[in-house]
Amino acid sequence: MKLTTTKRLERLNERYANGDISRRSFLTLTAAAAAATGLSMPWMGRALAAVSEVRFDGWGGVVQEAIDKYAFQPYTAKSKVKVVQGTFGDENEIITKIKTSKPGDFQIVHSSGVNYYIKYVNGGFNSEINEANIPNMANVLTAMIEPFRKITPKLSAVPYDYGTTGIAYNNKVISPEEAKEKGANLLTDTKYAGKIGGYADMTTRVWYAALQTKQDPNSIQDMDAVWAKVRETRDLAKKFWSSGAELMDLLSRNEIVVTDAWSGRVAALQQQGQPIGYLDPAGSYAWMEDMLVLKGSPMAECEELINFMLDPATSIAVAEGQNYPPSLDPTKVKLTDKIAALPAFDPTGSMKSLTFADPLYWAKNEDAWTKQWDRVSKGA
């Protein structure tokens, strides 16, 4: 079949958008084709204009402050490409925005690992990256990359950090010994009724309810028992928080004395001198975060930015700032003592000491459980 010039240019554009060719090659080929035919496409103006900014959306707060300070600002100084930032409290919120916007409006998302990766893939929002353009990926833990590759052999995201959702407690009220003894059951301890918190998130609630009912969160057999435990926590809880800032606020104002909490946020509170202890009970919920590239993004610039972020010096500085261990393999890259002391840090790099959610198992149940969680959280 003979290709028309228009079709050829469209395919060229698609290859560029997918990251299969560099921006330089794309512009050379496009300009040559346009000069030869006197033809122009609607997207040429946009593409020919030098990319001056990349859009990034993250979790805000101390996490994004660290990324901005140690990664984005140095990157902008070096490349002159500005990183325009947005924030979200719940990742479903940004997925809704992406769904209602045109490709390219949102470009890189600091996404919550494999569970959410599936949602982007199902919605067709992701864009394949060219791993050859991100040489620093060689330092990223294979154990963190593999779950993504199981979903899409050609990746659209690069793992960046990981952490746990463990138990945070006010150590003026609860002793470390009591916390260790009760573990996940602290969240249903009637002694602390009205002073208990929790993340308003289905995965976290179901995960902890599974631990409380002595079930494997990746293979739950008795879902009724799990929902009963979720209700028990709900009835004892003062408030289910929905952002890191709210979590820190509730803990620091003593509105709650025990909650499940993100390890990095608790570390930040501890560094501020707050009397907060942290415990990862057996089977504590481990998660990873990734830099996900969306459809319509300027691939060369996004890949360049991600590569810069994965540079050991940058990645270590960000990790220390946000209090979450980086995705760098500690057997390949020497990490600092501060990182080694962070909660959830795995010095072996195998990640076997951490329990991650099985993406396929959770994806299979996600819709039904999210719906049920919405109801239970509102008193059903």
Next chain:
Amino acid sequence: MTKGWKLYDQRLAWILVAPVLLLLILLLLLPIAMMTVYTFFTFVTAGVESAVLTFDNWKEFLTDSYYHGFLWKTVRVGAITAVICAILGYFPAYFIWATTFRHKWLLLLLLIVPFWISFTIRTFSWIHILGEQGLINVVLIRLGVISEPLPMLYTEGAVIMGLLHFLLPYMILNVYVSLESIDRTLIAAARSMGCTSAQAFREVTLPLSMPGLGAGLLLCFVLAAGSYVTPQLLGGSRDALFGNLIYDTIMGQLNWPMGATLSIVLFVLLGAAAAAYSRYMGLSQIMKGLSA
């Protein structure tokens, strides 16, 4: 008269009304129509739906008591808020209307001052008033009135308090405008015919200010029942209103067809309240109140 045109010429009327009509069609009717179509789409998985038409979403709404419970709760909270607004709002409105204070405009200005501060910030301020470490609990504990903080925040009471704070000016303005339109000689006439002040108020002022009170009730009810931010910030997990259900269905479950269905339900409910008011009182009073 302009050549070819009459006063109240139908063509001229259509030309004048056309831009607004167009905007209404594009920005109101079309989105509602699209939402209505969405209610018949099939939910596939989070964030994905197909255009295969189905009645499943409507069936779920009509048969699931979970939704009915929240709809009733929304009506109840909206009605309680509107009634409390009416009780609390009538007296300041009456005072502003009746006062002989030379700078009455200053009193009206005070009513508008809260609108200069972001609604979200005003709502957040209640957390520092009602919280365990908030103003009320700290004062009561220091005075020795209570030994343990009172659980005020994250309750339905806190939600209603936040809504009152937001809606009271709407009620006062509506009642005030209604009072302003009363011919004061009627009250003087009632007094001259032997009515006491209380009787004059009961027989003349109150009945004539009812359209404003009704408009205030409608506005407060519609705005309270449609609120999302206040229950989210000041309410606990059980204090959600129908708006929060819609938000969670669309943003949490990423189930747009069901979210659209719930949105249309709320739209019809609030539209019915407005239609009922319009049928018995006329909507012109609300316009007066809003433009005060």
